[in-house]
Amino acid sequence: MAHLGEAQSVIELFQLKRTTPHLFEGEALTCLITGEGPFEAATATSALLAQKTFTNVINLGIAGSLSNDFQVGEIHPVRSIYLVIEGKPQFKSFKSFDQGLDCVTSFERILTPDKARTLTGVAALIDREAWGVAMAAKKAAVNFSSYKLISDQAGSLGACEMVKDKAQEWSQKLALFLATKITGNNIKQEVSEYPGFYFTFTTRHQFDHLVKMLSIREKKSIAEILNELPFENLRELKLSPKDRARKLLSTLEDKVDPLKARLQSELLKWKTPFEKKGITLNTDQTWETPEVKVSFSIQTDEDLKKVIGELNELSLEAFQNLRSGHLNVE
Amino acid sequence: MNSPLRLFRIFAAVISMWNKIYVEEAILNSPRVQNILSKTGMVPLVLKTYDEIWGKSKKPYLHKRDSLNLFLAEKKGQLLKLAPDAYGTAGEPHYYFIHAYNCIYECQYCYLQGYFNSPDIVLFINHEEILAEMQKTVDENSGTRVWFHAGEFSDSLALTHLTGELALYHDFCKKNPKAVIELRTKSVNTKELLELEPLDNFIISFSLSPQKVAKEIDLKTPSTKARLKTMSELKKRGYKLAAHFDPIVYQDTFKSDYQELLNQMNDSDLTKELDYLSLGVVRFTKDVYREVERNYPDSVIHGTPMIKSFDNKVRYNHPMRMWMMNSVKELALAAGVKSDAIYLCMEEHA
Numbered sequence: 085m086a087h088l089g090e091a092q093s094v095i096e097l098f099q100l101k102r103t104t105p106h107l108f109e110g111e112a113l114t115c116l117i118t119g120e121g122p123f124e125a126a127t128a129t130s131a132l133l134a135q136k137t138f139t140n141v142i143n144l145g146i147a148g149s150l151s152n153d154f155q156v157g158e159i160h161p162v163r164s165i166y167l168v169i170e171g172k173p174q175f176k177s178f179k180s181f182d183q184g185l186d187c188v189t190s191f192e193r194i195l196t197p198d199k200a201r202t203l204t205g206v207a208a209l210i211d212r213e214a215w216g217v218a219m220a221a222k223k224a225a226v227n228f229s230s231y232k233l234i235s236d237q238a239g240s241l242g243a244c245e246m247v248k249d250k251a252q253e254w255s256q257k258l259a260l261f262l263a264t265k266i267t268g269n270n271i272k273q274e275v276s277e278y279p280g281f282y283f284t285f286t287t288r289h290q291f292d293h294l295v296k297m298l299s300i301r302e303k304k305s306i307a308e309i310l311n312e313l314p315f316e317n318l319r320e321l322k323l324s325p326k327d328r329a330r331k332l333l334s335t336l337e338d339k340v341d342p343l344k345a346r347l348q349s350e351l352l353k354w355k356t357p358f359e360k361k362g363i364t365l366n367t368d369q370t371w372e373t374p375e376v377k378v379s380f381s382i383q384t385d386e387d388l389k390k391v392i393g394e395l396n397e398l399s400l401e402a403f404q405n406l407r408s409g410h411l412n413v414e
Numbered sequence: 415m416n417s418p419l420r421l422f423r424i425f426a427a428v429i430s431m432w433n434k435i436y437v438e439e440a441i442l443n444s445p446r447v448q449n450i451l452s453k454t455g456m457v458p459l460v461l462k463t464y465d466e467i468w469g470k471s472k473k474p475y476l477h478k479r480d481s482l483n484l485f486l487a488e489k490k491g492q493l494l495k496l497a498p499d500a501y502g503t504a505g506e507p508h509y510y511f512i513h514a515y516n517c518i519y520e521c522q523y524c525y526l527q528g529y530f531n532s533p534d535i536v537l538f539i540n541h542e543e544i545l546a547e548m549q550k551t552v553d554e555n556s557g558t559r560v561w562f563h564a565g566e567f568s569d570s571l572a573l574t575h576l577t578g579e580l581a582l583y584h585d586f587c588k589k590n591p592k593a594v595i596e597l598r599t600k601s602v603n604t605k606e607l608l609e610l611e612p613l614d615n616f617i618i619s620f621s622l623s624p625q626k627v628a629k630e631i632d633l634k635t636p637s638t639k640a641r642l643k644t645m646s647e648l649k650k651r652g653y654k655l656a657a658h659f660d661p662i663v664y665q666d667t668f669k670s671d672y673q674e675l676l677n678q679m680n681d682s683d684l685t686k687e688l689d690y691l692s693l694g695v696v697r698f699t700k701d702v703y704r705e706v707e708r709n710y711p712d713s714v715i716h717g718t719p720m721i722k723s724f725d726n727k728v729r730y731n732h733p734m735r736m737w738m739m740n741s742v743k744e745l746a747l748a749a750g751v752k753s754d755a756i757y758l759c760m761e762e763h764a
Binding site: 249296297298300301337340341342343347370371372373406407408409410411 | 664665666712713714716717718719721722723724731732733734735736737738739740
């Protein structure tokens with residue numbers, strides 16, 4: 085993996101011990117932090133492979149998407165890996181799987197849409213190290229495979245920020261994915277102290293964060309906050325453990341955010357009459373932008389006239405008022 | 415044998431708030447530096463330029479608690495900076511002048527914890543050059559009122575007993591009626607100030623939070639009660655005053671807390687007298703937010719969810735901050751603050 089941030093959850097999940105600044109070792113798995121860039125990745129991997137014997141080299145990490153066909157957060161096996169230097173594709177490429185997405189490794193970060201655009205014909209994914217790791221593995225005649233989690237749209241504004249924001253989440257996702265590949269089973273993190281509730285890595289992190297937030301807000305200990313949570317009531321509901329955990333998180337979110345429940349209920353009041361007529365009103369979940377996306381499907385001119393008539397009834401005032409905090413909350 | 419001066423220096427050094435004092439070689443013998451040194455009683459370490467040491471390595475912010483160094487230096491480069499939009503009242507140019515870096519106080523939300531690589535304090539002593547730049551700016555904006563704010567990178571009054579520069583800036587205001595200086599502070603250190611005559615264009619603005627909030631998050635600062643007392647004294651002397659309710663931090667009782675603060679201000683007839691009152695809801699750049707999480711993990715600031723907002727700053731969501739700001743604004747209006755004296759700070763609109 086290229087960065088410690090990406091690898092953090094792998095290290096935790098597989099209980100790897102740091103043996104050198106960039107190497108974490110366990111019984112069945114060794115994790116090498118290669119650093120960013122194909123040159124760095126190649127030299128670090130080669131050096132390790134020269135010292136120890138491995139049966140497989142897996143390059144696991146995040147990649148930018150050069151295509152609009154894939155979603156951020158998806159993990160894909162990599163098919164072929166190419167290299168570009170100063171935007172120019174190089175001759176040598178390596179294979180990882182028979183099926184999957186192609187990936188191009190770049191010497192430089194791709195920070196503008198123009199630079200990304202020229203590479204869309206080369207591969208669907210772009211990263212900074214896979215080619216180097218692949219080259220070192222192939223030279224050492226060790227099996228090589230690569231999986232990439234799509235972290236952002238390459239070259240898009242704010243991509244780097246987004247990757248930083250999501251680093252922990254992506255790391256957890258990669259770790260669970262790797263566990264699935266290595267053990268053949270999903271590692272389920274049932275939280276034993278709360279029977280009847282199922283938390284993933286991510287939801288457990290959210291749960292802990294919300295409980296801490298509430299303990300700060302209400303100036304109570306974590307234990308006091310936990311004692312006050314409606315575990316018993318939720319257990320009585322006919323829900324799956326996963327849905328029960330979600331419900332618990334939602335309860336916590338309502339407690340820490342004094343406006344959330346009220347805002348959601350008022351927003352729904354504004355949206356529902358239109359949704360019943362097949363018109364969807366999409367607003368920014370964070371409430372940050374005033375933009376409203378209106379969508380509907382029509383098949384005939386009659387449908388169109390009907391929708392136009394309904395849209396004449398639409399006013400953004402209620403939404404704008406909510407956004408401006410006019411809530412009459414005490 | 416120890417002379418009285420030497421004994422004084424030893425005593426002062428023992429009780430000093432400074433771990434070490436560094437002075438730039440070129441200004442070591444200047445009367446201003448010698449005056450500061452004599453007040454601290456410490457023997458300085460001499461450097462060519464302060465940034466040979468200051469900020470060269472990342473010094474954790476909270477190290478200021480036990481190893482705060484003082485640097486005396488000359489400010490090079492930009493001496494004035496144009497203030498960002500919504501910094502002060504609209505329609506007039508606003509600048510801040512840089513006479514110091516870092517602060518002796520420890521407010522949990524302070525952006526200085528993520529701004530510099532070091533919490534050590536730098537006092538720039540070339541005030542004449544700063545004032546010359548201010549004069550140039552006033553001359554270039556002839557006919558327009560130009561604002562100069564102190565306190566962007568340091569409290570503007572907290573160390574004035576040591577630095578003694580207030581009279582120079584006061585004199586500048588006296589000579590330039592179109593220039594307005596705002597001294598932003600949480601300090602009650604008004605000894606130097608009270609020796610000067612009040613001027614309409616020399617405004618002292620106090621950052622205020624409700625008492626119980628200030629106690630939790632404005633660490634090592636004078637209490638709200640003490641700040642209000644000082645405001646009251648300055649008002650009696652005829653000083654122009656302003657206030658900043660910034661940052662407003664959410665607590666379930668925030669409305670009643672601000673009501674109480676405004677009541678306290680009213681008890682001293684302060685609300686009607688305010689030249690302006692700025693309101694701002696707590697906000698951070700991402701780097702500062704990370705520092706706040708690291709330095710004060712149990713702060714009340716972390717008791718309510720925040721999001722990344724339109725300008726990449728970390729804030730409460732839009733409805734929440736608008737609701738809070740408008741709620742406090744309504745309370746302020748009801749308490750007698752003039753409507754046109756209230757401005758909303760660092761937000762795109764109300």
